Amino acid sequence: MPDGLPAQPQGLRLRNRRAVLSAIRRLRRAARVDVARDTGISAATVTSITAELVAEGLVEEVLDEAPEPGERGGARGRPRVLLRVRPDAFLVCGAKISEDHITVTLMDFEGGEQLNHVARMPRGSDSAAPVAGHLRAAVAEALTLLGRDFGALDCLGVGLPGFLEASRRLVHWSPCFRARDVDFGALLDEAFPCPVFLDNDANLAALAEQWFGYGKGVPEFLVVTIEHGVGMGIVLDHKLYRGGRGIGAEFGHTKVELDGALCRCGQRGCLEAYVADYALLREATTALDLGARPVDRQAELDALFAAAKAGDAMALSIFNRAGRMFSLALANLVNIFDPALIIFSGEQMRYDFLYGTRVLDQMRDNALCLDRPPPEVRVHKWGDRLWAMGAAALAIDGLTDRVLGSRANDQSESRPGRTGPSAPAY
Ligand SMILES: [Zn+2]
Incomplete structure (x- = not known):
């Protein structure tokens, strides 16, 4: 959409779909009324959107394991129908690259960790290409340990220390290789058959705290990481803040x-x-x-x-x-x-x-x-596992945007999430 034009209904619809899916993931098990309350979206719109998400295979209905007591005499009422993100809709991977090792986690679409794996990496590479190669090998090892292969992987999130622009996947400087101003995204696209997202590793620590740690449900907080370097992730109004040009914090x-x-x-x-x-x-x-x-x-x-x-x-x-x-x-x-909250992490x-x-x-x-x-x-x-989990959260976030975006642009076609050998719909 050209700059300056008001948001189209399509954009609003996409934002609502994303808000509903995020709320269901955050609440883990949620009735439609809970989602409406959490997002501020009308109950009728939530009902319509959740019906779409269920039909698309991204969300599924489950019966409440601890239903509310019935209205009369404390007898147990009918179990409520709750919504959850469908775990096996997609398989994602998060990887944290350190100077001498790579930590990999495989995660389902709901955010459940499937496997954690650490692979050694030689230090002191001149160019970034060998690092991308080591990353591919580490992810392949993790997939093999899970009994899967690259064909099963829907998205990869990568965390790297250094100065980098996440949106362009451009690495200005990293202690992991000597080359400067590297188009690391291009190397990752060559190495992997699925979409790959990249971010500063401290930002991923903040995402991990927001999804899995002390930052859950906290609108504003800072994460300070101290490892080989000192990093920071900033969450403002529930969103990761990267600075005006992508390399802040x-x-x-x-x-x-x-x-x-x-x-x-x-x-x-x-x-x-x-x-x-x-x-x-x-x-x-x-x-x-x-x-x-x-x-x-x-x-x-x-x-x-x-x-x-x-x-x-x-x-x-x-x-x-x-x-x-x-x-x-x-x-x-x-x-x-x-x-209100500062988290020291690492x-x-x-x-x-x-x-x-x-x-x-x-x-x-x-x-x-x-x-x-x-x-x-x-x-x-937390050790490196935290950062890898944050990288997986980045992958889930990016994949969600792509899936919801592609389907919002093609309302006539309702395609399921990954249910077997079919290709993911993004
Ligand atoms: Zn300095």
């Missing part, structure tokens, strides 16, 4: 010190240059005499943490400095977004110095408090 590269420590991005004073694992190891290399370059960075980090816990003054000073920098940056977030959360009482107190001291309590802070120590 780079919390790790907000500046906490003028002309400070050197960051991987090439600039100085970024938060990440103080709290990411490479920053801690850089300090530890000097403080604990670890040699020029740690061989096993996880083991070295664990050793540093153990030394701090045992009271080693040098190790403690490294973590305390990182904690102070982190609290300062968090206070800036609180002042900008005024979030592997590094086992190092409790980043969310200990002292850090949160410092955050509150530096934030404007007015007369309201500070935001709730929750810690989620």
Whole structure:
């Protein structure tokens, strides 16, 4: 539709179909009246749309397992008919690419996890093509473990660390390969026979929290991830916010010190240059005499943490400095977004110095408090599985848009979801 024209009924219909399907997925089991209440769409329209979704094989009716008591004498009434997203309508895959491994999850259309698989990947690829190849192999392994093949896969969502534009699937920079400004989407389309969606891995952590974690039903929240880098996902009004040009929320590269420590991005004073694992190891290399370059960075980090816990003054000073920098940056977030909830998510959360009482107190001291309590802070120590689940949620979201869009444009043809060998209808 050309810009500037008012929305056509077709667009409204598509939005309503999407809202109804999303509500059914979020509520898991929902009566039509619940869907109408949740979406604000009239009961008559909900009834019409759900009839379409059932006919198309995207939604199915189930009997309420715990029906309301009957009106007389507490006897059990007739079971209510509820709606659920039909799990076997589609099979999707979510994959999180890290620097040396790939985590894959296979998920049904309702969001139920079918299988989780981790595959190793050699570090230090110059170009992105080998990474796409390793990804294909990892997904193939997962499908084989589930007794399926690429013919059964309807959609793939991929999470990658770095600076990337999700809408163009363009990777400006990623620690997973040395090439810059890569059209990773083209490589993914060559490698996979199904639609592939790509996003920054921290955005996928936010999606995972929204679909499966502490962010469920919360309209506004922030997810801060600390792993090899520092990332952030922003959910505003129930939607992931990616910034005006698609590469926003780079919390790790907000500046906490003028002309400070050197960051991987090439600039100085970024938060990440103080709290990411490479920053801690850089300090530890000097403080604990670890040699020029740690061989096993996880083991070295664990050793540093153990030394701090045992009271080693040098190790403690490294973590305390990182904690102070982190609290300062968090206070800036609180002042900008005024979030009700901040979720700390990721592997590094086992190092409790980043969310200990002292850090949160410092955050509150530096934030404007007015007369309201500070935001709730929750810690989620999920590993890479969380990110892969977020990638699968991205795939379900993208696939849903395509399926609903194609069917809204072709009302005369009602095609079922995947019920067997037939091709998916997008
Ligand atoms: Zn930076």
